[in-house]
Amino acid sequence: MKSQQKLVIFSAIGLILFFLVTGSMYKNQQSNEISNKVKENALLLERPYSYSIGNKDAKVHLVEFFDPACETCAQFKPLVEKIMEDNKDKIRLTLRYAPYHSGSDYVVKMLEAARKQGKFEETLDMMFATQKYWASHHQPNPQVLWQFLPKIGLDIDKLVVDMKDPELDKLIAQELADAKVLGANKTPSYFVNGKPLQKFGYKQLKELIYSEL
Amino acid sequence: MSNDEINKNKSWVLLFLAWVVSAIAMLGSLFFSEIMDFIPCTLCWYQRILMYPLVFIFVVGMMPYDRKVLKFATPLVLLGWLFALYHNLIHYGIIPESASPCVQGVPCSTKYIEWLGFISIPMLSFIAFSIIAILLYTIKRRDV
Numbered sequence: 371m372k373s374q375q376k377l378v379i380f381s382a383i384g385l386i387l388f389f390l391v392t393g394s395m396y397k398n399q400q401s402n403e404i405s406n407k408v409k410e411n412a413l414l415l416e417r418p419y420s421y422s423i424g425n426k427d428a429k430v431h432l433v434e435f436f437d438p439a440c441e442t443c444a445q446f447k448p449l450v451e452k453i454m455e456d457n458k459d460k461i462r463l464t465l466r467y468a469p470y471h472s473g474s475d476y477v478v479k480m481l482e483a484a485r486k487q488g489k490f491e492e493t494l495d496m497m498f499a500t501q502k503y504w505a506s507h508h509q510p511n512p513q514v515l516w517q518f519l520p521k522i523g524l525d526i527d528k529l530v531v532d533m534k535d536p537e538l539d540k541l542i543a544q545e546l547a548d549a550k551v552l553g554a555n556k557t558p559s560y561f562v563n564g565k566p567l568q569k570f571g572y573k574q575l576k577e578l579i580y581s582e583l
Numbered sequence: 584m585s586n587d588e589i590n591k592n593k594s595w596v597l598l599f600l601a602w603v604v605s606a607i608a609m610l611g612s613l614f615f616s617e618i619m620d621f622i623p624c625t626l627c628w629y630q631r632i633l634m635y636p637l638v639f640i641f642v643v644g645m646m647p648y649d650r651k652v653l654k655f656a657t658p659l660v661l662l663g664w665l666f667a668l669y670h671n672l673i674h675y676g677i678i679p680e681s682a683s684p685c686v687q688g689v690p691c692s693t694k695y696i697e698w699l700g701f702i703s704i705p706m707l708s709f710i711a712f713s714i715i716a717i718l719l720y721t722i723k724r725r726d727v
Contacts, residue, residue, distance in 0.1 A: 389610045393618040
């Protein structure tokens with residue numbers, strides 16, 4: 371009986387080790403593939419129209435694919451801001467869209483239209499702050515956002531017109547296509563100098579950023 | 584060693600093989616979802632619900648060997664096998680997707696992998712449940 375028990379225990383350990391080793395090998399391989407794709411085509415990380423915050427010549431380029439309706443994105447915003455504040459002028463953040471939630475593309479259009487009025491960051495802050503009112507998973511309703519927009523000082527009439535720009539559909543399609551190539555299938559997805567964040571978490575993100583500083 | 588004990592040992596080995604198959608199925612499906620980021624569809628979840636407990640039930644049944652393990656495992660295996668069969672029928676388009684319960688989220692006809700032209704994830708599940716069913720049936724026939 372004893373040898374049978376040993377066989378079970380060693381097999382279990384062996385299977386789990388095999389799982390962990392192949393898993394980490396697979397992840398590393400994926401990460402290398404993405405890094406290579408980015409080296410071949412830098413546009414994947416940043417399009418000419420992409421919105422960036424921070425010093426142009428910063429040492430670290432942080433790219434975030436986000437969805438205005440994603441709660442984790444809202445939670446991570448102040449954390450990322452804190453890292454940027456602690457390393458002033460050393461980090462540049464580029465915000466890319468990955469509107470995976472239903473109705474999110476509408477919100478992205480709203481945000482892009484607000485950007486034309488120079489209120490991108492204010493609008494995004496407002497969207498994250500009011501997320502619970504409009505981004506409920508059971509009933510997402512971006513229309514609710516309209517009542518908050520005038521408070522930021524946006525010209526609503528202009529916003530409505532700008533949101534209808536067919537270029538925005540192309541922009542969203544481009545964002546989704548780039549996200550797909552880069553394997554950014556979850557939000558938020560981070561890339562630090564072209565390297566994907568392999569294991570999601572604040573600590574891991576911070577470590578990856580600091581390793582490039 | 585008495586005849587009875589040799590018999591028991593052979594049954595134990597068969598049970599051990601069933602456990603290995605279920606453990607590989609569990610870790611493999613976790614690899615697809617956690618490492619490769621494939622999102623499991625509804626039917627995949629039902630099969631997982633029925634496959635994962637087997638790994639632990641078999642361990643309990645092996646240490647030491649207890650024939651009662653068959654009684655506890657059989658309903659899970661049979662139900663899991665039926666779900667896997669149904670999933671394959673959808674996957675290969677024999678039953679239309681619209682007739683299936685999973686229309687929201689990831690459709691169960693989504694093909695994630697296609698190894699050697701015929702091995703898909705639902706096929707792997709079906710193979711695993713079938714092997715386990717055969718092994719358990721063999722044990723049932725052997726023991727009296």
